[in-house]
Amino acid sequence: MKGPVNYEIAFVYLTSKLKQTLVAVMGVTFGISMYVFMNSFMTGVNDVQTDLAFSALAHIRVYNDGPADNTDLVRKVYPEGTLSNIRSARVIQYTEGIKHSGEIIHFLRQQPELKAITPEVNVNVFFRNGANKVNGTLSGVDVENENRVFQSATYMLEGNWNALKYRNDGLILGSGLAANLSLHVDDNVNVLTADGNAKTYKVIGIFQTNVTSVDKTKAYLSIGATRQLLAKNADYVTDIQVNIGDFHQAEKVARRIAPIIPYKTESWQASNQQLEAGSRLRDIIAVAVSLTILLVAGFGIYNIMNMTINEKIREIAILKAMGFNGKDITRIFLTLAMVIGLVGGVIGLLFGYAVSVTVNHIPFRIASLKYLPMAYRWQDYSMAFCFGLATTFIAGYMPSRRASRIDPVIIIRG
């Protein structure tokens, strides 16, 4: 036991200059609460951004990338320099969509990371209502699995998502698309495909994702009805959408399975790099700002510790004259700093939480948001606490070392 008397002395010093102690505690409190708040806020913003993005985006998408570049077929077969003259080259056979989709889905289901998977038949069509004609995307979906991947049901403004499953003639329209076509639930809409097939459906629901480009162009139909419209067989699929447990891992998983699947396998990061960049940049800003605040708090502690030690330089000399050694002195003042750090840290966590909750109640009505977003993650809190303690330790250690090196005779001799 290395002398509880040192802690006793530290305690007397802490309580005898209560005002100074409180200022130091407040510095730490401020630093840590801002750290908590900044990081919770940025995480909240990132989460909202991600939610918004993943309303229309799966983690991994498998699709047919279209035919390879076949503008110069001759070159592929004959040696360099062969003269050729081919005009108006035409592709005579090209498979659209994904063949053997059943096998691919079966393979994907075996991946341990997989959380949800859904096949889609996406096709560009014209939606017509009388004289109104709007170009858009008709998405033929596996109703239940689609909901598992995209939480489609949560975006329903009117009607019921699951009704799609039982109504081969029912269509769910994006809110913007419905407005452009002047359509309401129970109205009829005519769909015209590129191949010239047309069919009339009933509007059974309206959804809104708040991603305008989706709401203005997209409509859902059950996958079976879509195949019927396109006159395709029961295996026909254009996209396979996959969600995995941790969306940060999408790139890794996509890279692993891509060689096995004979179609384009793309992670959300690859197709939407601006999202990833945005969230990374926000994380960097949060860390930079909060570390700066902690640094300032650290300097505060450093100053107060130095001031305290200058004030007590004679007392330190006396303690040493009485037989306290350098380690005892370091321990006394480091204890002082660490108590300030611990108390300031705990209050800082509570205060940071209070600030977060308050900001989380500030109205912010854009897109699907009602209030400013906020995340409450224990990681942010424990990181803040660790950084706070580390800062106090460093800021307290340097002056304490200086105190431990004080030569008592020089001070006492005067």
Next chain:
Amino acid sequence: MSATIALRAENIIKYFDQPERFQVLKGISFDVQKGEFLALVGKSGSGKSTLLYVLSTMDTDYEGGLHVSGEKMTGKTQNELAAFRNSQIGFVFQFHYLLPEFTALHNVMLPALKLGRKSRAQIEEEAMAHLSTLDLRDQAMKAASKLSGGQQQRVAIARALINEPSIIMGDEPTGNLDSRNTQVVFDIFRGLAREKGQTIITVTHDEDFARNCDRVIELSDGRVISGVH
């Protein structure tokens, strides 16, 4: 070295470098017997305080040799010396240095708490006993900063006694005291030397005080001019 010798100074030489290099102690040698009550006298500026800091092991920047209780002090590390001081040497400063935010009682207890050989209750009891002898029982719970100069000086003396050190050193320990309290301190020192065999080395300007000691060593200009057997 004889077992009866409490302290031996061998040709102690010390220079100050500031403001210019000058020799304060010019080769000081003497022995102090166990249980001896020794007074160091001399004109102001003759080097008494400087010598006492060397003898107390606080000042290590000197030439020559110092032995205390048969142990060689010269060459020990600062931490070893601190531990040695804690158990073996009690010191009363010229200017009664107490820790102002601590109570008188707590000030007296600190060296014993640091030593850690006794229970807190026992330390407190002994500290209280020392304060009572010095007529400070009523002041025990007051912050040291609230005491008068003379009271502070007596608290500092009690603090020097708490670990029952083999040597007690004082730099004009009675300088701030009236004649009655000076007599109290003298009697305490006398008793410690005679009954407990503790060695007392004290700088004093008080001629009566010096006259009643076992031996007087007189310094002049960094040399011992009388008092060495």
